[in-house]
Amino acid sequence: MPESDQNEMMEFDPKRIVHTAQISWDSAGVSAAAVPASFPKYYCLCMLPYPSGRLHMGHVRNYTIGDVITRYQRMNGREVLQPMGWDAFGLPAENAAIRNGMPPARWTYDNIDYMRKQLKSLGFAIDWSREIATCDPKYYRWNQWLFLRMLEKGIAYQKTGTVNWDPVDQTVLANEQVIDGRGWRTGALVEKREIPMYYLGITKYADRLLQALDELPGWPERVKIMQANWIGKSEGVEIHFPYDQRSIGKAGVLKVFTTRADTLLGATYVAVAAEHPLAEAATANHPELAAFIEECKQGGVTEAELATQEKKGMATGQFVRHPLTDELLPVWVANYVLMSYGEGAVMAVPAHDQRDFEFARKHGLPLKVVVKPRDGDAPVVTTMSTALTEHGIIVNSGGYDGMTTEEAIDAIANDLNKRAMGEKRTVFRLRDWGISRQRYWGCPIPIIHCPKCGDVPVPDKDLPVVLPEDLAPDGSGNPLAKCDSFVNCVCPKCGGSAKRETDTMDTFVDSSWYYMRYACADNDQAMVDERVNHWLPVDQYIGGIEHAILHLLYSRFWTRVMYDMGLVKFEEPFTRLLTQGMVLNHIYFRKGSAGGIAYYSPDDVTPLQDEQGHITGATLKADGKAVEYGGMGTMSKSKANGVDPQALVDKYGADTVRLFMMFAVPPEQTLEWSEAGVEGAHRFLKRLWKAASDHVNGGSVPRLETASLSDEQRELRRQIHATIAKVGDDIGRRYTFNTAVAAIMELLNALTRSDDRSPQGRAVMQEAFEAISLLLTPMAPHTCEVLWQRLGREGSVVTAAWPQPDPSALVRDSIEIVIQVNGKLRGRVAVPAQADRKSIEQAALAEPNVQRFVEGKTVRKVIVVPGKLVNLVI
RNA sequence: GCCCGGGUGGCGAAACUGGUAGACGCAACGGACUUAAAAUCCGUUGGCUGGCAACGGCCGUGCCGGUUCGAGUCCGGCCCCGGGCACCA
Numbered sequence: 001m002p003e004s005d006q007n008e009m010m011e012f013d014p015k016r017i018v019h020t021a022q023i024s025w026d027s028a029g030v031s032a033a034a035v036p037a038s039f040p041k042y043y044c045l046c047m048l049p050y051p052s053g054r055l056h057m058g059h060v061r062n063y064t065i066g067d068v069i070t071r072y073q074r075m076n077g078r079e080v081l082q083p084m085g086w087d088a089f090g091l092p093a094e095n096a097a098i099r100n101g102m103p104p105a106r107w108t109y110d111n112i113d114y115m116r117k118q119l120k121s122l123g124f125a126i127d128w129s130r131e132i133a134t135c136d137p138k139y140y141r142w143n144q145w146l147f148l149r150m151l152e153k154g155i156a157y158q159k160t161g162t163v164n165w166d167p168v169d170q171t172v173l174a175n176e177q178v179i180d181g182r183g184w185r186t187g188a189l190v191e192k193r194e195i196p197m198y199y200l201g202i203t204k205y206a207d208r209l210l211q212a213l214d215e216l217p218g219w220p221e222r223v224k225i226m227q228a229n230w231i232g233k234s235e236g237v238e239i240h241f242p243y244d245q246r247s248i249g250k251a252g253v254l255k256v257f258t259t260r261a262d263t264l265l266g267a268t269y270v271a272v273a274a275e276h277p278l279a280e281a282a283t284a285n286h287p288e289l290a291a292f293i294e295e296c297k298q299g300g301v302t303e304a305e306l307a308t309q310e311k312k313g314m315a316t317g318q319f320v321r322h323p324l325t326d327e328l329l330p331v332w333v334a335n336y337v338l339m340s341y342g343e344g345a346v347m348a349v350p351a352h353d354q355r356d357f358e359f360a361r362k363h364g365l366p367l368k369v370v371v372k373p374r375d376g377d378a379p380v381v382t383t384m385s386t387a388l389t390e391h392g393i394i395v396n397s398g399g400y401d402g403m404t405t406e407e408a409i410d411a412i413a414n415d416l417n418k419r420a421m422g423e424k425r426t427v428f429r430l431r432d433w434g435i436s437r438q439r440y441w442g443c444p445i446p447i448i449h450c451p452k453c454g455d456v457p458v459p460d461k462d463l464p465v466v467l468p469e470d471l472a473p474d475g476s477g478n479p480l481a482k483c484d485s486f487v488n489c490v491c492p493k494c495g496g497s498a499k500r501e502t503d504t505m506d507t508f509v510d511s512s513w514y515y516m517r518y519a520c521a522d523n524d525q526a527m528v529d530e531r532v533n534h535w536l537p538v539d540q541y542i543g544g545i546e547h548a549i550l551h552l553l554y555s556r557f558w559t560r561v562m563y564d565m566g567l568v569k570f571e572e573p574f575t576r577l578l579t580q581g582m583v584l585n586h587i588y589f590r591k592g593s594a595g596g597i598a599y600y601s602p603d604d605v606t607p608l609q610d611e612q613g614h615i616t617g618a619t620l621k622a623d624g625k626a627v628e629y630g631g632m633g634t635m636s637k638s639k640a641n642g643v644d645p646q647a648l649v650d651k652y653g654a655d656t657v658r659l660f661m662m663f664a665v666p667p668e669q670t671l672e673w674s675e676a677g678v679e680g681a682h683r684f685l686k687r688l689w690k691a692a693s694d695h696v697n698g699g700s701v702p703r704l705e706t707a708s709l710s711d712e713q714r715e716l717r718r719q720i721h722a723t724i725a726k727v728g729d730d731i732g733r734r735y736t737f738n739t740a741v742a743a744i745m746e747l748l749n750a751l752t753r754s755d756d757r758s759p760q761g762r763a764v765m766q767e768a769f770e771a772i773s774l775l776l777t778p779m780a781p782h783t784c785e786v787l788w789q790r791l792g793r794e795g796s797v798v799t800a801a802w803p804q805p806d807p808s809a810l811v812r813d814s815i816e817i818v819i820q821v822n823g824k825l826r827g828r829v830a831v832p833a834q835a836d837r838k839s840i841e842q843a844a845l846a847e848p849n850v851q852r853f854v855e856g857k858t859v860r861k862v863i864v865v866p867g868k869l870v871n872l873v874i
Numbered sequence: 875g876c877c878c879g880g881g882u883g884g885c886g887a888a889a890c891u892g893g894u895a896g897a898c899g900c901a902a903c904g905g906a907c908u909u910a911a912a913a914u915c916c917g918u919u920g921g922c923u924g925g926c927a928a929c930g931g932c933c934g935u936g937c938c939g940g941u942u943c944g945a946g947u948c949c950g951g952c953c954c955c956g957g958g959c960a961c962c963a
Contacts, residue, residue: 050963091962163961174961222878226958229877303959307875336875340960430960437961507963546957548878581879582957632955638962663899664886670879670956677886680899683914690914734890742888742898749898818894823944825894849930863943869893873943 012689014653014782018123021785028796042078043535044070045515045574047543047551048085048134051111052092055118056635056642057661057673058544058583064658065580065667065737066542067124068778072731074125075777075802081535083518084119084126086112088135089442090507091174092637097441098475104441105469108135118646122654123782125798130518134510139517140443141464142527143509146562147198148446148457155201155561158455161434162275162301165193169476172438176638179597181299185475187596192297194275197436197503198445202557206231206428209556218576220668223548230549232429237261237413239347239422241270241320244328248318254278254331257342257427260352261416262408265397266370267347268360270320271313271332273339278331282316289314289333296335303338311336311359323421324412334359342427350387351379357387370397371405433554435506440471440479442504450491450498459492465500478502511551512558515541515573528562533569541574545668546634548579578735581670585641587630588618599640600627632672643673655780656682662737662779684745685783688776691752692769695762696790704763706808713764714809716754720768721809723747727775728802737779744775766791774803818869819844821853837864844870 046066049059070082086108093104112133119126132139150156164173166183172193177184202209210231213224236259243252254270272279274296283290292314299305313334320329336355337346350360351367360367371392372378378395379388391405400408416422436445444465446458458465468486471479480486480502491498516528519535543551552574559573586607588600605618605627617629635642648657660681665671709717723743730740751768754761769791777784777797788797812833817840819827827847831840841862844850854874861873 047963052963087963172961176962178961226878230959232877301961304875307959309875433960439961506961508960511963544957544963545879546963549958550960551963584956634957636962666887668879669887671886672956674886674900677900680886684899686914729890736888736890738886739888739890739898745898816894820893820944823893823942828894852930861943863893865893869944871893871943 012686014655014685017786018121018654018782021782022123024785024789024796025798039077039079041535042073042080042540043538044073044080044082044540045518045538045542046082046084047541047547048087048511048514049115050087050090050092050637051108051115052637052642053111053114054642054644054646055115056583057645057671058635058642060122060645060657061583061661061667061671062542062544062580063119063122063124064661064779065578065735066540067658067781068662068731068737069540069542069578069735070125071778071781071798072802074798075774075800076732077801080125081130081518082124082126083130083132084124084128085130085132085514085518086115086134087507087511087514088112088133089140089504089510091176091439091441093441094439094473097473101472103470103472105135108133108441118649121649122645122658125781130521132514132517132521134443134507134514135441135467137464137466138524139514140467140510142513142517143443143505144446144458144463144465145460145527146513147505147509148460149565150200150561151457153565155204156198157201158196158198160194161197161199161436162192163195163438164301165191167191171475171477175300175302178300178302181305184596187592189298190300192299192301195438197434198447199432199434200557202433202554203428203430205557205560206233206430208560209553212556212572216572216575216577219574220577220579223545223552223577223579226548227553230430230553233426234259234429235424235426237409237416237422238343238425239264239416240323240420241329241347242323242421244319244321246319248278248281248320254320254345255343256345256347257425258347260349260405260409261412261422262391262394262400262403262405263349263352263370264322264324264347264412265400266349266351266368267322267329268350268366268368269330269332269348271334271337271346271348271356271359272316273337273344274333274335275339276333276337276344278318278345279316279333282318282331282333286317289316293333296333306335306338309335311355311362313359313363315363323416323419330365332363340431341429351381351384352387352389354387354389357384368396370395433506433508433557435509436503437506438478438502439504440467440473442507443467443510444480445501445503445505447501448489448491448498449501450494450496452496453491453493453498455501456491456493456498462492467504480504508551508554512554513562515555516559516562516568528567536568537570537572538574540576540578542578542580544582544634545579546582552577578667580667581665582634583671583673584632585635585643585673586615587633587639587641588620588627589630589639590627599638601640635673648675648678652678652682653782655783656685659685659741659776659779663741664738666736666738668735684748685780687752688748688772689783689787691748692787692790695765695769696792698757698762701762701766702759704767705760709760709764712754712756713760716750716756717764717767717809718812719747719750720764720771721805724771724775724803725805725810728805731778740775741779744772747772771803773797774800815867817844817867819847819850820869820871821850822873823871826850826853837866840864840866840870844872 044066046062070080074080088108093108096107097104147156164178166173166186166188168186168188173183178190181190183190210233213228236257238255238257240253240255245251274293313332316331318331322329348356350356351369352371367381369378372395373392394400394403394408413424444467446465448456450456468483473479487499489498489500515538516532519532520529523529555573560571562568563571586602588605590598604621607615607618610616615629618627620627633639645657660678663681726743727740730736773784773787781798784797814830815833816828816830827849829843829847831843857874859872859874863871
C-alpha cells in the first residue's frame, strides 16, 4: 500500500473521505442513476421539497431514507432511478416578497441553488439530469395543457366557492393567514365570500379511488383508512320535504340526505345551512334572521373552525311537510349544517342524533322516540340525557313498528320511492377540488374572458401562458390583476380585446404529476412519452405523513384522468408508500396588537420551565421580553422552527449526519428534534475507521478456511452472518434502519473485543470488515467507499453486490431456554439445539433456582415453546 | 368537533407472530492513560430491597378494568401529545 494511503488510513477525516469517495464515483461514472438498463427497473422517489431557503432536518430525514433504499436496491441488482425537483410555486415566496420587496422568482431560484448544493454535499445518489422546477414554463405548460383537456371532457368546470376575505387588504386569504378569525396582517375580522372558481371533478372518481385502496398492499394501513374516511362513502336515502306554500310562498321540495331513514317518523324539524337558498329567501321580511345569517358568514372557512364553533340556530318561520305524515315541520337555520355536504340540509331527529338532541334541548324543540334497543325498553323523553344513536327496533312509527332499523330503512325508502318523495342514494364526503387561487406565484389558468364570447380556453398553440416573473406583491390583492401587459389580450375566437384570467392554480396541481415528468423531462413536444410507462408506477414513494390525504389522493386522481385519456398505462402512481414521521421542534411566538402573529426560532429564545421540566414560556434573547410557547410542531419555514443541518454537516461530515438520522428513530415515527446522539454516530464511524486501519496495517490476510476455525472464530463468524441476515431484512423488508445500524454497531463491538491475530482470525476479521463496508454503504456511502478500497477490494462499493448470509455459518449447537414458574422468569438452561420437549422439560425442572419455587408444589401444567421457553404452572 | 397515529429508564429507543422488558446509542458516575485537559480505552447505570459474597426477591411499559399458563403487545373505558380537516406545503 502506498504511503499516502497509509496516512489516510490513520486519521478519520470526513471531509477528505467525502472528497475521495465522490471523486472516485465521478471518475468511474458509478452514480446510482447511471446503471445498466438490462437490470429490472426500480423507481425510488422522495416527495419534492418546497424551496423554502435551506434544508431542514425533515428534508435530511426524507432524502436519507430514499437514498438508503436507492443504494440498497442498486446493490441488489436494480436499475434505480432517484430524481429530484422543486415544488417551487407557493405562498412563502410571496410572503418573502412582501417582507423584503424581492420578486418571488428571484427568491425561489436563489433558494433552489442553495438547497441543491446542500443536497449534493450530503452525497445522495440523485440523477440531476432530470431535475425539474414546477415554476418553469417548460413544466407548468403541461398543467395548462391537461387542464384544457379536462375542460373539454367536463372534468374541469366552473362554479362558485367560498373564500376568506380580508376587508381591509381587499384580498383573499389562505386558511393559514386567518388567525382566530382575523386577517394575519390587518387583524380585521375575516368574512366569507362567494366567488367563481374552477373545479376538478374528483368526486366522479370517488368510487374508483376508494375501491382501488384494497389493491394497494404496499401502502400503510393507516393511510388507506384515512383516505377511505376522507372519501367518506355513505349509503342512505334522499328525502323530499314538500314546501308549505303558505309560509314559504312558493311550491317546491326541500331535499335532505340521511343515513338513518328509519328514524324519519322521529323528525321534529329540519335544519338548513346559512348559505342554503331557503334561508336566503326567508331573510326578506326577517331582519333578525338576516343578521344571524350575516353572523354565520364571519370567521374562517375550515372544517375545524365550523365544527368547534358554538352550535347556533334560528327559526326561519318557514315550514315543510313531512313526506309520510303530512305534518308541518319548522325550518331552522343552523351553523352546524354544512352546505358542502349532501344537500346542505338535514332532517333533525333529536331523540336519535346527538347534535340534533343538543340543538333541540337548547331551543325547546320536541323529541320523538322511534327506536328502542334490541333488548330493552324505549327511552322516556323526559329522562333522556343523550340521544339513543344505536340501531334497534322501530316503535311509534305506524306500519314500521317492530322492524329492525335496517329493515325500516328499506321499507321507508320503498314507500318514499312509490310516492316520488325520495330514493336511495350514495353520497360522498369528498368534494370536488377547487383549484383557483387568487394569487400571483402560481401557474396561470389558461382562460381568456371575452366580453363577446365569454370564457374562452387559450388555444394549445398559445401555451404556455407565461407568468411574468418580475412582479413584487405588496399584500393587497393579486399583483397579476394589476399587470396590464399580462391581463390585456386578444380573444382567440373573435379577435376583439379581452382579459386574461388572473387566478392561478393550486400548487397541488403541480405536485399531482411531477413524478411522471422525471421520466421524460427533456421532451418539449409532449407532457409524457413512452418512457413514462417504463419507469412508472413509482416502486417506492417516501414522504411525510402530513401528505397522507390531499397530495396522495390528488395524485391518484390525476393519474386516473391521464389513464382514461390514454396518456399513461397505469392507474395507480405509487406501488409502495413509506410515510415518514415528522421532525418536530419547539414553537415560540408573539401575537401582535393587530392580531398578527410572529414566530421565533428556538435558537433565539431562552425557555422557562416548571418543576416537572415542562416548558411554560420563554424570553427572546434579543430583547429579554416574554414570548409564548406553542408546544411541539413540525419543522417549517412558517413556524420558524426548522433546524439547518449545515452546521452539523460542516462539523461532522455528511455520513455522520445521515447515520444519526437513520439511527435515531424508525422512519415512520415522529422525531422530537435533539442533537444529542450525533456525537455517538460520529464516534461509531471513528471507531470503525480505527479498527479497520489496525486490521489493514496488520499485513496480508490468508484465505478463509471455514473447516479449520476455532470455536471463538466460528462464533464470531456466526455473528457476522447473523448481522448480514438481519441488516438485509431490516433495510429490505422492515425499513427499520435504526435496528440495522444497531446490529452493525454490535458486530463492531464484538470485533474490537476480539484480540485474535492468528492467520485465520485475521481472515474472519477481513470478512467482517468487508461485510460492514457493504452493509453500511446505504447509510454512510463515503466512508464505506474509502474503507472498501483500503480493504483491498476492486471496484466501487456502491456497485458491489449486497452480501448474502452463509447458512452453514449460522448453525448453532446449543440454545438457551428461559424457564418461567407461573409466568415469572426463574432461570435459564442451555440445551442442544435439537433437544425434544421431554428433555427440555427435564432440564428445566433440574435448574436449582427453579427447584426452589417448585419444591413441595404440584406442577399442574407445563408449557414448552420450542427454542424459546418453558412455563411451569404450579 | 371529526378522522389517523403515538405514550416503555435521566434521554433517543429495542423487544418483528401473545413468550427473557430496556438490545444499540446518548447523558451521568467511577477507573486507566496524560504535567493537565481534550480525545481514547475499561467498568457501572430502571426503581426498591436481601446477602460478606456467589447469587436472589419485589415493583415497573400513560391511567383504570378485562382476557390468558403468560400482556409493552389483545379487548373495553379514560388522560395526554402529534398529524390531517380541502387556500401552508
